[in-house]
Amino acid sequence: xxxxxxxxxxxxxxxxxxxxxxxxxxxxxxxxxxxxxxxxxxxxxxxxxxxxxxxxxxxxxxxxxxxxxxxxxxxxxxxxxxxxxxxxxxxxxxxxxxxxxxxxxxxxxxxxxxxxxxxxxxxxxxxxxxxxxxxxxxxxxxxxxxxxxxxxxxxxxxxxxxxxxxxxxxxxxxxxxxxxxxxxxxxxxxxxxxxxxxxxxxxxxxxxxxxxxxxxxxxxxxxxxxxxxxxxxxxxxxxxxxxxxxxxxxxxxxxxxxxxxxxxxxxxxxxxxxxxxxxxxxxxxxxxxxxxxxxxxxxxxxxxxxxxxxxxxxxxxxxxxxxxxxxxxxxxxxxxxxxxxxx
Amino acid sequence: xxxxxxxxxxxxxxxxxxxxxxxxxxxxxxxxxxxxxxxxxxxxxxxxxxxxxxxxxxxxxxxxxxxxxxxxxxxxxxxxxxxxxxxxxxxxxxxxxxxxxxxxxxxxxxxxxxxxxx
Numbered sequence: 001x002x003x004x005x006x007x008x009x010x011x012x013x014x015x016x017x018x019x020x021x022x023x024x025x026x027x028x029x030x031x032x033x034x035x036x037x038x039x040x041x042x043x044x045x046x047x048x049x050x051x052x053x054x055x056x057x058x059x060x061x062x063x064x065x066x067x068x069x070x071x072x073x074x075x076x077x078x079x080x081x082x083x084x085x086x087x088x089x090x091x092x093x094x095x096x097x098x099x100x101x102x103x104x105x106x107x108x109x110x111x112x113x114x115x116x117x118x119x120x121x122x123x124x125x126x127x128x129x130x131x132x133x134x135x136x137x138x139x140x141x142x143x144x145x146x147x148x149x150x151x152x153x154x155x156x157x158x159x160x161x162x163x164x165x166x167x168x169x170x171x172x173x174x175x176x177x178x179x180x181x182x183x184x185x186x187x188x189x190x191x192x193x194x195x196x197x198x199x200x201x202x203x204x205x206x207x208x209x210x211x212x213x214x215x216x217x218x219x220x221x222x223x224x225x226x227x228x229x230x231x232x233x234x235x236x237x238x239x240x241x242x243x244x245x246x247x248x249x250x251x252x253x254x255x256x257x258x259x260x261x262x263x264x265x266x267x268x269x270x271x272x273x274x275x276x277x278x279x280x281x282x283x284x285x286x287x288x289x290x291x292x293x294x295x296x297x298x299x300x301x302x303x304x305x306x307x308x309x310x311x312x313x314x315x316x317x318x319x320x321x322x323x324x325x326x327x328x329x330x331x332x333x334x335x336x337x338x339x340x341x342x343x
Numbered sequence: 344x345x346x347x348x349x350x351x352x353x354x355x356x357x358x359x360x361x362x363x364x365x366x367x368x369x370x371x372x373x374x375x376x377x378x379x380x381x382x383x384x385x386x387x388x389x390x391x392x393x394x395x396x397x398x399x400x401x402x403x404x405x406x407x408x409x410x411x412x413x414x415x416x417x418x419x420x421x422x423x424x425x426x427x428x429x430x431x432x433x434x435x436x437x438x439x440x441x442x443x444x445x446x447x448x449x450x451x452x453x454x455x456x457x458x459x460x461x
Contacts, residue, residue, distance in 0.1 A: 013346065013349060014349065014353060017349060017350035017353045017354075018353055018357070020350065021350070021353060021354050021357050025357065025358075025361065029361075070369070071365070071368060071369055071372055071373075072369075072372050072373055073369070073373050074373040074374050074375060074376065075366075075369050075370040075373055076377070076381060076382065077382070078382050078383065078384050079379070079382040079383065080383075080384055080394070081384075087366065090362070090366065091359065091362040091363055091366065094358070094361075094362040095355070095358045095359055095362055098354070098357075098358035098361065098362075099351070099354055099355060099358055101354075102350060102351045102354050112350045112351075112354060113347050113348065113349075113350040113351050113354075114347065115347045115348070115351075116347065120421060121351075138396075140384070141384060141394070141396065142384035142385055143384070143397075144385065145384075146396070146397075146399075150399055150400075150403050153403070153407075154402075154403050154406045154407075157406065157407065157410035157414075158406065158410070160410070160414070161410065161413040161414060161417065164413075164414065164417035164420075165417065165420075167421075168417065168420045168421060168424045169424075171421065171424035171425050171427075172424040172427045175425060175426075175427065175428055176425065177421075177425055229385065234385055235384065235385060238369045238370070238373050239365045239366045239368065239369025239370070239373075240366060240369070242365065242369070243362060243365065243366065308460060309459075309460035312406075312458070312460045313458075313460070316409075316458045317453070317458060320413070320449070321449075324442065324446065327420075327442075328439065328442070331427075331435055331438075331439070334427060334428075334435075335432060335435055
């Protein structure tokens with residue numbers, strides 16, 4: 001057999017990883033494309049409009065038309081910009097947004113890289129995304145871009161701390177950094193054994209920080225179009241802009257899937273009884289992710305933009321104290337007979 | 344152990360390709376008709392009147408420094424949380440003392456107004 005021969009070659013592990021990467025990356029990019037359409041449709045209907053409906057059946061070809069249009073647009077590089085950094089920045093933002101997907105578990109031990117330090121890897125790689133934004137703002141040599149980058153950097157680091165504290169809470173209860181093991185620690189019945197319930201403050205802080213980390217409304221002052229035009233990517237056009245856009249949407253999907261993995265029981269069905277257990281786990285995981293993505297859009301259509309000082313206040317003065325306090329509460333609970341509620 | 348990270352290395356190369364190729368394609372397929380107006384930094388139609396690399400608010404530095412402190416704290420908390428069961432009461436009390444010291448610092452910052460943006 002050709003297949004058996006292939007698996008015995010020394011190149012097989014690399015080839016197998018490449019296959020897995022393609023199997024994640026292609027659906028991911030398709031999901032990003034259709035998330036942009038879903039966003040315009042959902043927000044359209046929420047504002048009693050139809051949203052895009054001209055390209056293809058009910059606008060279903062709209063993302064492809066958008067991609068083609070961006071591909072054939074001029075890539076403008078401003079004279080004052082630092083050419084090399086200006087072209088590096090979109091790639092710097094895009095690569096970490098893809099790379100974090102290496103650790104995402106789609107089923108028991110089904111991941112591109114089922115790392116033992118999965119959560120640490122996610123935190124490290126996701127933290128790199130801010131470089132793309134800072135470099136973009138600096139290299140553009142434009143006032144709006146620079147302001148947007150400064151705002152984005154300060155906002156991202158503030159919410160990264162809150163996010164980190166929320167993850168510490170999950171680790172205390174799950175006792176593993178491996179994302180697959182964290183999901184398995186939530187098994188045992190149904191939705192009430194998932195971490196969203198005992199770790200409710202962390203769940204909220206994590207998801208809201210995720211909204212802030214991806215620069216989404218109502219935390220989108222870094223690109224707030226009504227005050228600093230487009231913020232850090234104001235000078236970008238064509239594919240440079242498209243890469244920032246792809247990175248933002250891939251990050252949105254990532255935050256949603258990670259919230260499902262950490263707090264909503266990953267691939268487990270909401271009730272471990274007959275009709276629910278027939279559905280494959282990956283479907284449950286993707287349903288939870290889709291729901292959280294819908295919440296992203298819902299939030300955007302509902303809330304007015306925060307002021308910058310309000311964003312910083314929420315991050316530093318609300319989320320950080322709340323998460324520190326809840327870490328102490330969980331720690332005490334784990335040291336007393338209450339631990340049976342958590343494990 | 345380390346072979347878990349081989350896919351990450353391959354993924355890094357693939358992601359770089361997926362990032363660079365569209366950028367390269369875009370700059371070759373798109374038109375190139377630069378003029379001085381198009382290439383000047385955008386300032387709502389006004390002529391850009393000075394370099395954009397101006398002095399900026401010192402509070403951004405403050406936030407960055409605070410971030411380093413708290414991020415280090417998280418770096419300490421991560422291993423502690425993973426072995427929480429193994430280290431028992433002693434480990435818990437030790438971390439609570441550490442956290443208490445940090446919270447004192449946090450309250451000081453707060454009262455000093457390092458977290459204010461008006």
